[in-house]
Amino acid sequence: MQNGRFVHNIDFAAATEVLDLIKESDKIVITCHVSPDGDAIGSSLGLWHTLLAMGKKATIVTPDCPPKILQFLPGVKEIVIGTRQTDYARNLLTDADLVFCMDFNDTKRVDKLQPYLDASSARKIVIDHHLEPVIEADVLISRPEISSTSALLYILLWQLKLTRYVRRRAAECIFTGMMTDTGNFSYNSNDSDLYLIVSDLVKKGVDKDRLYTQVLNTGSESRVRICGYAQYKMKMFPDHKAALLTLSAEELKEFEYAKGDTEGLVNIPLSIPEVNYSVFMRQDSPDYVKISTRSKGDFPVNLMCEAYFNGGGHLNAAGGEFHGTLSEAVTRLIEIMPEFDKYNH
Numbered sequence: 001m002q003n004g005r006f007v008h009n010i011d012f013a014a015a016t017e018v019l020d021l022i023k024e025s026d027k028i029v030i031t032c033h034v035s036p037d038g039d040a041i042g043s044s045l046g047l048w049h050t051l052l053a054m055g056k057k058a059t060i061v062t063p064d065c066p067p068k069i070l071q072f073l074p075g076v077k078e079i080v081i082g083t084r085q086t087d088y089a090r091n092l093l094t095d096a097d098l099v100f101c102m103d104f105n106d107t108k109r110v111d112k113l114q115p116y117l118d119a120s121s122a123r124k125i126v127i128d129h130h131l132e133p134v135i136e137a138d139v140l141i142s143r144p145e146i147s148s149t150s151a152l153l154y155i156l157l158w159q160l161k162l163t164r165y166v167r168r169r170a171a172e173c174i175f176t177g178m179m180t181d182t183g184n185f186s187y188n189s190n191d192s193d194l195y196l197i198v199s200d201l202v203k204k205g206v207d208k209d210r211l212y213t214q215v216l217n218t219g220s221e222s223r224v225r226i227c228g229y230a231q232y233k234m235k236m237f238p239d240h241k242a243a244l245l246t247l248s249a250e251e252l253k254e255f256e257y258a259k260g261d262t263e264g265l266v267n268i269p270l271s272i273p274e275v276n277y278s279v280f281m282r283q284d285s286p287d288y289v290k291i292s293t294r295s296k297g298d299f300p301v302n303l304m305c306e307a308y309f310n311g312g313g314h315l316n317a318a319g320g321e322f323h324g325t326l327s328e329a330v331t332r333l334i335e336i337m338p339e340f341d342k343y344n345h
């Protein structure tokens with residue numbers, strides 16, 4: 001065990017237990033949250049490649065498909081996807097002796113895999129950075145002050161003297177998670193540890209510039225058009241320092257929306273100095289609206305999503321859902337805006 005290099009340190013006893021559990025286990029499963037993002041997939045794959053390099057057997061099981069934009073990451077094709085291989089995913093979770101829960105704080109975040117994860121007798125290690133975990137685990141490494149689960153994973157591996165097993169492929173995945181959860185190091189990124197980690201990862205062969213282009217600056221024509229259109233018809237709520245972007249089911253169809261096309265859109269209104277928080281509503285079906293929120297400073301969009309949109313997340317990036325029509329979702333948001341004015345200063 002080593003420490004002292006990073007500002008953030010992981011509790012000695014917890015880190016030691018992680019290593020002991022890895023050594024003792026033969027059937028290791030790694031899982032992450034539904035609709036996995038770059039950090040969920042990056043941290044899962046980063047850990048997977050590292051375990052394989054250590055000579056361990058492990059399998060990644062995700063509730064649903066990783067986004068198209070991440071399909072190039074090394075190892076993605078080996079992932080067992082719950083919505084496609086339901087029985088296999090269930091059996092893996094049931095038979096596992098160790099499960100790593102990456103980037104989530106509540107087993108309901110694994111969606112339809114929840115009953116199998118909850119019922120599994122495997123020991124569980126949670127590595128996560130979401131606030132207020134409500135998850136039972138043998139080892140809980142929950143660090144909301146660290147900007148990504150991927151960075152947290154690397155710090156843990158370094159303390160355990162395992163980073164020699166982080167080779168180029170693992171490094172690419174870990175870098176991707178760090179990059180996506182900080183918007184290419186543009187928020188939650190005033191942490192000197194991040195740059196020590198990036199330095200290590202680049203030394204291991206990560207092509208940082210290529211990963212940025214591939215993950216954060218590549219998209220279809222429909223993506224460019226649909227994001228432009230949503231911004232054009234953005235609604236402003238100056239009294240509440242809010243901006244609202246919406247796309248109805250009809251509009252999504254008209255623009256030939258594909259999953260991932262609106263990734264990052266919700267951040268754009270925050271570039272307006274008068275806007276303190278931004279809400280994006282996407283009507284995925286006539287009576288289901290997916291909600292995405294972002295904020296500045298200490299405006300808690302997670303509280304808004306928890307209280308009114310059956311969701312949660314981080315202080316400045318949260319999400320949820322609304323069962324009803326798009327106009328009902330908009331009405332609900334407008335109703336609750338005054339309640340959150342107290343966080344605007």
Ligand code: 5GP
Pocket residue numbers: 130266291292293310311312313314317318319320321
């Ligand atoms: P995004 O807006 O990128 O979809 O999600 C941002 C963050 O909000 C995620 O990292 C996650 O923490 C949280 N989040 C998004 N959707 C949901 C949801 O439906 N339920 C919960 N609990 N959190 C969500």
Ligand code: MN
Pocket residue numbers: 039040103129147148149181
């Ligand atoms: Mn994350």
